[in-house]
Amino acid sequence: MAALVIRTRGQDRTGSLAFMVVLLVGSAGVLYVGGVALGLLQQLPVFSTNPVARLRVIVGFAAAVLAAFGLDAVLRPYGARADLTALRKPRARTTLALRAAGGLTVVLVVIYAVLSVRRQTPDPVGLGLQLREGFALAACCALLVVLAWALERRWASTVAAVGIFVLVTVPAIGLARAWWPQNDVELYYQRTATHEFLDTRLDGQRYATVGQVMLPGSSTAYAQRSLGGHAFTTPEWRELMLAADPEMMLTPTYSGISPANRDVALDSGAWTGLASATSSTRPPPVSPASRGMPTRRPPASRWPSARR
Numbered sequence: 001m002a003a004l005v006i007r008t009r010g011q012d013r014t015g016s017l018a019f020m021v022v023l024l025v026g027s028a029g030v031l032y033v034g035g036v037a038l039g040l041l042q043q044l045p046v047f048s049t050n051p052v053a054r055l056r057v058i059v060g061f062a063a064a065v066l067a068a069f070g071l072d073a074v075l076r077p078y079g080a081r082a083d084l085t086a087l088r089k090p091r092a093r094t095t096l097a098l099r100a101a102g103g104l105t106v107v108l109v110v111i112y113a114v115l116s117v118r119r120q121t122p123d124p125v126g127l128g129l130q131l132r133e134g135f136a137l138a139a140c141c142a143l144l145v146v147l148a149w150a151l152e153r154r155w156a157s158t159v160a161a162v163g164i165f166v167l168v169t170v171p172a173i174g175l176a177r178a179w180w181p182q183n184d185v186e187l188y189y190q191r192t193a194t195h196e197f198l199d200t201r202l203d204g205q206r207y208a209t210v211g212q213v214m215l216p217g218s219s220t221a222y223a224q225r226s227l228g229g230h231a232f233t234t235p236e237w238r239e240l241m242l243a244a245d246p247e248m249m250l251t252p253t254y255s256g257i258s259p260a261n262r263d264v265a266l267d268s269g270a271w272t273g274l275a276s277a278t279s280s281t282r283p284p285p286v287s288p289a290s291r292g293m294p295t296r297r298p299p300a301s302r303w304p305s306a307r308r
Contacts, residue, residue: 002145003069004103009076021102024062031055032113079152189221216256228256244268
């Protein structure tokens with residue numbers, strides 16, 4: 001709201017602000033309202049595989065940019081006297097009205113999103129307490145913004161900026177800690193006999209997975225090297241993988257050997273010199289150790305032969 005209502009010294013950002021407001025309102029509306037707009041969005045290449053998660057990223061990005069503009073407005077405001085004097089001009093009044101309308105729209109979208117979540121929550125009492133806390137913090141931030149705008153002093157802007165940062169950051173860290181994994185990795189991704197086998201056999205080499213086996217990218221949890229994964233890929237590595245298996249890039253960031261091309265890909269000369277030793281073609285069994293049972297090495301016949 002501060003980014004839209006308070007004029008900032010320096011370069012005019014009206015175009016950027018308008019774009020971010022439209023992006024935030026549009027993406028949040030599609031995310032929380034759904035309907036035909038969400039159905040159409042799900043047909044697009046990027047959103048067809050994961051529309052909700054990617055929409056959340058866009059909502060968060062647009063909100064973060066608007067928050068940065070708002071912080072800049074608090075640090076470098078024209079001030080109350082200059083803004084009130086500028087309102088004598090019709091163009092300034094029109095601009096302020098449009099900015100206020102944009103800010104009010106953002107506030108209404110946030111309120112609607114909160115109420116839509118409240119109607120579906122299994123814990124209305126707990127959510128109610130969080131909402132009251134959130135509205136109290138928002139009111140404190142608004143008072144600090146008004147203070148910086150009205151006093152037109154550098155110290156007031158600095159105090160307001162630091163105060164807003166603390167009021168926003170401390171609760172955000174508390175919320176993030178509730179979602180960050182605080183437990184050992186084996187409590188959310190069980191160790192299996194396959195992991196134990198790879199620990200004893202890889203010796204710095206890579207293993208290859210076929211299809212969804214071992215969930216490409218999950219090797220990071222156990223510090224094991226793999227050919228595929230779920231990450232950004234350099235052009236050279238992408239070219240190498242496609243030379244071994246033309247269907248290896250399931251998405252621009254999701255790679256794994258396709259089941260149909262398994263034998264050809266594993267025998268491909270493209271892997272020469274890349275220390276690729278072992279392939280895995282079926283879901284790993286749960287390790288007896290993870291169940292509190294004595295660990296016993298599985299027979300060698302259960303494992304696919306090593307490929308180099």
